[in-house]
Amino acid sequence: MLYKMTGGRPLSGDVYISGAKNAALGIMPAAIMASEPVTIENLPDVRDIRVLLDAMVEIGVTVERADAHTVKIDGSTVNKVRVDNEHIRRIRAGYYLLGALLGKYHHAEVALPGGCNIGARPIDQHLKGFRALGAKAEVENGIVIVDAENLHGGHIYLDVVSVGATINVMLAAVLAPGNTIIENAAKEPHVVDIANMLNKMGAAIRGAGTDVIKIRGVERLKGTQYPVIPDQIEAGTFMFAAAITQGKITVHNIIPQHMDAISSKLIEMGCEITEYDEDITVTGKSHLRPCNVKTLPYPGFPTDMQPQICVALSKARGRGIVTESIFENRFRYVDELLKMGAHIKIEGNKATVDGVERIKGADLIAPDLRAGAALVLAGLGAEGTTTVDNIEYIMRGYESFDEKLRRIGADIEIVPGASDSTESEIG
Numbered sequence: 560m561l562y563k564m565t566g567g568r569p570l571s572g573d574v575y576i577s578g579a580k581n582a583a584l585g586i587m588p589a590a591i592m593a594s595e596p597v598t599i600e601n602l603p604d605v606r607d608i609r610v611l612l613d614a615m616v617e618i619g620v621t622v623e624r625a626d627a628h629t630v631k632i633d634g635s636t637v638n639k640v641r642v643d644n645e646h647i648r649r650i651r652a653g654y655y656l657l658g659a660l661l662g663k664y665h666h667a668e669v670a671l672p673g674g675c676n677i678g679a680r681p682i683d684q685h686l687k688g689f690r691a692l693g694a695k696a697e698v699e700n701g702i703v704i705v706d707a708e709n710l711h712g713g714h715i716y717l718d719v720v721s722v723g724a725t726i727n728v729m730l731a732a733v734l735a736p737g738n739t740i741i742e743n744a745a746k747e748p749h750v751v752d753i754a755n756m757l758n759k760m761g762a763a764i765r766g767a768g769t770d771v772i773k774i775r776g777v778e779r780l781k782g783t784q785y786p787v788i789p790d791q792i793e794a795g796t797f798m799f800a801a802a803i804t805q806g807k808i809t810v811h812n813i814i815p816q817h818m819d820a821i822s823s824k825l826i827e828m829g830c831e832i833t834e835y836d837e838d839i840t841v842t843g844k845s846h847l848r849p850c851n852v853k854t855l856p857y858p859g860f861p862t863d864m865q866p867q868i869c870v871a872l873s874k875a876r877g878r879g880i881v882t883e884s885i886f887e888n889r890f891r892y893v894d895e896l897l898k899m900g901a902h903i904k905i906e907g908n909k910a911t912v913d914g915v916e917r918i919k920g921a922d923l924i925a926p927d928l929r930a931g932a933a934l935v936l937a938g939l940g941a942e943g944t945t946t947v948d949n950i951e952y953i954m955r956g957y958e959s960f961d962e963k964l965r966r967i968g969a970d971i972e973i974v975p976g977a978s979d980s981t982e983s984e985i986g
């Protein structure tokens with residue numbers, strides 16, 4: 560399937576932001592650790608969530624979908640601790656089942672995330688964390704096997720700030736007797752959300768959102784009801800849509816504080832930002848100013864917003880430099896922007912973007928989720944018609960993307976196409 564769009568219209572209106580995909584992907588495995596059912600609300604209705612739910616059903620978890628955004632998960636029915644199917648190999652977050660199952664059942668076998676397309680993405684820090692909790696952790700024939708006769712608290716210093724490793728170690732540690740300390744922990748909003756949810760289930764986690772997380776192991780986790788936080792990256796993507804199309808967009812149901820780094824860059828580029836309690840309005844101006852940006856762990860500028868700002872810089876007046884410091888292979892979409900007449904030069908982890916007067920419609924291929932969404936924004940800000948192929952990627956992380964865009968005036972539709980996305984791992 561392809562998105563086909565005609566650009567040039569300023570996008571204006573209201574967008575309601577869905578629950579955060581990357582928080583939900585940790586919250587669902589956390590839920591299976593409870594001895595009672597857990598109800599998760601504000602779940603985004605996207606593919607990665609459905610894949611993880613299906614994998615959980617395969618190991619015996621009882622999953623009741625009350626509606627598209629609410630699910631009741633009962634982990635007390637788990638009857639298998641081996642997770643391996645072709646779909647789970649394609650999503651990154653399958654590995655949270657390692658931490659959750661290790662924590663609860665002291666043994667887990669989960670297929671390693673498959674082919675990568677934004678970088679090497681090793682999981683050494685996850686394994687180092689599990690080992691510090693007393694587990695054996697090995698990779699055999701593409702399956703990660705973790706086992707602990709005697710899981711206990713431990714002291715872990717993460718050598719790199721890793722969202723995945725922080726969450727995974729937190730999951731494994733909440734039921735482990737004794738105290739665990741995670742140093743150099745990731746501070747992303749979804750790390751905090753998963754900690755809050757675990758605490759609501761009876762865990763004792765302190766410090767999530769700072770770089771030292773302290774966990775006191777508890778004996779059991781109880782059922783709860785928990786709403787997932789809003790998606791920072793979906794909100795940021797729509798905020799950049801206002802900048803790129805010179806429109807005026809209000810994103811609703813968000814936590815403005817999570818958007819600080821993104822809002823600051825938009826202000827630097829000349830957009831007007833108005834913040835409310837749970838909403839932000841972005842007014843794009845006729846000329847964008849260039850800026851330099853470096854992706855960093857939270858509270859820095861998110862790597863998941865790097866392609867979107869690069870598209871905006873392609874339309875700015877002057878030169879901006881984008882430095883990608885998290886993933887080494889995250890500029891694959893640049894070749895697509897060049898087809899539209901953008902001027903971008905890549906050297907190592909730096910993109911030098913010289914803004915051009917206009918970009919033109921072209922036939923593009925989405926290389927991954929966030930880059931795919933950014934190419935759609937480029938198409939909507941370009942002259943003429945653009946198609947974006949491989950939209951399966953975009954559907955993995957953006958709920959009703961085309962529908963939300965149409966509601967703010969975009970001329971975009973899904974058309975059948977030659978898409979044969981290999982759907983390698985992206986999340």
Ligand code: EPZ
Pocket residue numbers: 581582584651652678679680681682683684685686719720721722723724745861862863885886887928929956985986
């Ligand atoms: C999460 O990936 C997100 N995925 C990514 O979102 C996001 O880009 C990334 O965090 C950074 O914010 C999910 O939450 C499912 P990391 P994750 O571990 O956890 C290195 C999207 O589009 N590293 O924080 O895999 C790693 O190579 C996706 O929604 C190790 O060296 O990211 C990278 O350079 C794409 N060893 C850096 O750390 C490890 O054991 C940060 O990765 C783990 C990571």
